[in-house]
Amino acid sequence: RLVGPYFDKFATEEQRERFLPGCVSGEKILAIAMTEPDAGSDLAGMRSHAKDMGDHFLLNGSKTYISNGINADIVIVAAKLADSDNPHAVVLCIVERGMEGFERGRNLEKMGQSAQDTAELFFNNVKVPRENIMGEPGKGFIYLMTGLAEERLQAAVGFISNARHAFDITRDFCMERKMFGKTLAGMQNTQFKMAEMDMEIEMAEVYVDHCVELLNKERLTGEIGAKAKYLASEIEWRMLDLGVQLHGGAGFMKEYAICNLFTGSRVNRIYAGTSEVMKLIVGRHIFSEAYSSTLV
Numbered sequence: 001r002l003v004g005p006y007f008d009k010f011a012t013e014e015q016r017e018r019f020l021p022g023c024v025s026g027e028k029i030l031a032i033a034m035t036e037p038d039a040g041s042d043l044a045g046m047r048s049h050a051k052d053m054g055d056h057f058l059l060n061g062s063k064t065y066i067s068n069g070i071n072a073d074i075v076i077v078a079a080k081l082a083d084s085d086n087p088h089a090v091v092l093c094i095v096e097r098g099m100e101g102f103e104r105g106r107n108l109e110k111m112g113q114s115a116q117d118t119a120e121l122f123f124n125n126v127k128v129p130r131e132n133i134m135g136e137p138g139k140g141f142i143y144l145m146t147g148l149a150e151e152r153l154q155a156a157v158g159f160i161s162n163a164r165h166a167f168d169i170t171r172d173f174c175m176e177r178k179m180f181g182k183t184l185a186g187m188q189n190t191q192f193k194m195a196e197m198d199m200e201i202e203m204a205e206v207y208v209d210h211c212v213e214l215l216n217k218e219r220l221t222g223e224i225g226a227k228a229k230y231l232a233s234e235i236e237w238r239m240l241d242l243g244v245q246l247h248g249g250a251g252f253m254k255e256y257a258i259c260n261l262f263t264g265s266r267v268n269r270i271y272a273g274t275s276e277v278m279k280l281i282v283g284r285h286i287f288s289e290a291y292s293s294t295l296v
């Protein structure tokens with residue numbers, strides 16, 4: 001669902017027909033590879049490059065932290081357009097399983113989300129046929145920025161529902177756990193902290209719903225996606241931290257759901273763009289001519 005929209009929006013009709021049926025049936029697993037060992041937040045600093053050779057592009061470089069990197073059948077690889085002066089001239093190459101020169105590295109060990117593979121990828125003189133170039137060569141950066149706005153909003157939907165789930169299981173725990181002759185829920189500190197989170201989560205739920213409406217009206221912009229992702233992931237994080245705290249020692253034990261939610265979600269303020277980068281995007285928009293509130 002994260003990578004599919006790139007085909008829908010930027011691929012040719014022929015590419016859609018060739019790739020999308022397998023994705024929809026679940027036979028083909030997708031990945032998108034932007035991040036490199038020396039270029040994460042600063043995507044324009046990527047070193048992977050693709051040289052136009054006429055009937056194909058010659059792709060060289062490496063990527064890291066790629067979700068589905070081990071299992072993917074089709075990887076959209078972002079690379080600089082070789083021989084271009086424009087640092088934002090990026091080509092999106094559709095690399096398929098088995099293409100010569102395409103190698104997968106380690107399945108990286110993570111703090112959480114162990115069910116999902118995250119890997120390094122290597123491209124050594126991979127001949128990417130011209131018909132596997134997505135959209136117009138050189139415009140890849142614009143495609144990525146458009147795709148990332150939707151990806152961030154999708155992420156926000158998941159994060160805020162996760163926050164609500166963490167709230168619910170923490171509420172149940174507090175109502176059960178007894179100490180000092182009453183339940184944990186009876187302590188004013190618990191009520192105050194949970195009241196704050198209930199209000200913050202509700203506020204974010206309404207905001208994220210509003211952003212989904214904007215997406216449906218084709219009015220989603222980069223800064224709106226960034227605001228939704230920032231708010232949802234930061235509120236989710238505060239809820240998970242509170243959830244672990246209120247569970248006491250149990251919150252550190254893997255047999256309690258809050259523990260796995262906590263470790264599995266720590267990355268949410270990092271991937272798909274860090275919270276700092278989200279503020280950078282929102283901040284730039286505030287001081288641009290185009291500024292207006294999302295709610296106007």
Ligand SMILES: Cc1cc2nc3c(=O)[nH]c(=O)nc-3n(C[C@H](O)[C@H](O)[C@H](O)COP(=O)(O)OP(=O)(O)OC[C@H]3O[C@@H](n4cnc5c(N)ncnc54)[C@H](O)[C@@H]3O)c2cc1C
Nearest residue numbers: 032033034035039040041065066067270271272273274276
């Ligand atoms: C589990 C997982 C899955 C991932 N899946 C994918 C994937 O499928 N495809 C893909 O392409 N990438 C993927 N990533 C990569 C992810 O998007 C990057 O890790 C993320 O964008 C941050 O880049 P970085 O790790 O290089 O950190 P860096 O960019 O090195 O950031 C380090 C710190 O510097 C801060 N920072 C950076 N710039 C600024 C600034 N201008 N001002 C202030 N602070 C700043 C950051 O906020 C951060 O705190 C994944 C990462 C993880 C952990």
